[in-house]
Amino acid sequence: MNMAGLIITGEMKLSDIVDGDKRALVLFPRFGIELGFGDRSVEDICKKLGIDLQFFLLMVNTFLNPDYFPDKQLKRVDVDMLIGYLVEAHNYYLEERIPYLQSLINNFKNRVDHPAVMQLEKFFDQYIDEVRDHLAYEDETAFPYMERISAYGKSRLPLERIDYSVDVFEERHDNIQEKLSDLKNLLVKYFPPAGDRYLRIRLLNELIDFEEDLINHARIEDKVLIPVVRQLEKQVR
DSSP states (O other): OOOTTOOOOTTSBHHHHHHHOGGGGGTGGGGTOOSOOTTOBHHHHHHHHTOOHHHHHHHHHHHHOTTOOOGGGGGGOOHHHHHHHHHHHHHHIIIIIHHHHHHHHHHHHHHOOOTHHHHHHHHHHHHHHHHHHHHHHIIIIIHHHHHHHHHHHHHTOOOOOOSOOHHHHHHHOOOTTTTHHHHHHIIIIISOSOTTHHHHHHHHHHHHHHHHHHHHHHHHIIIIIHHHHHHHHHHHO
16 A cells, blocks of 8 residues: 555554555654554544544644645644644654664674774764754743743733744754764765674664654644744734
């Protein structure tokens, strides 16, 4: 089943989505969905777990499909629910994905005797520091501001003066996956042939998957979060 360009609906089986696009696997834990869901539909699973179906479909479609633009759905998006999802994604990166990549880098370093290993480790550490700084800025500055905007919008009270806006967030929303190209180039171009072939391929695949996950995650922030918060700002100011 090819999911390219296909819009996910509530009637689809969750297992068919995975068969069509393995990237969906990283999304499910962010909603509390664990594997072992049999042939149940998206709608059934969402109902069972108390997940807002329309929100789930919005996130999955935006994440998996670069051409999907949820213009008509934006007015119905709950900012607090959206930020909760994004925070879960950040926790996944910090608590699971990055430590796993670190373990692969360490394994590679211990098994490969080549001067470029130190450069690889340096590039990785610098990159991960950037990722952590990026996520910390969103978690500690941008998201709390957006939650305050949401709270004011729901209470209909006038917004107190805040020297921040979603425009500042958008300007600082840099492309944190760009430096992964340095890591990939080292592994592809500059390490000589050795007995590390499968470990190197595994590490490359994981770096490529991480890069793609970050790109798709950023698309949700660009296409959903920023327009929704900008819309709220217009209402409360």
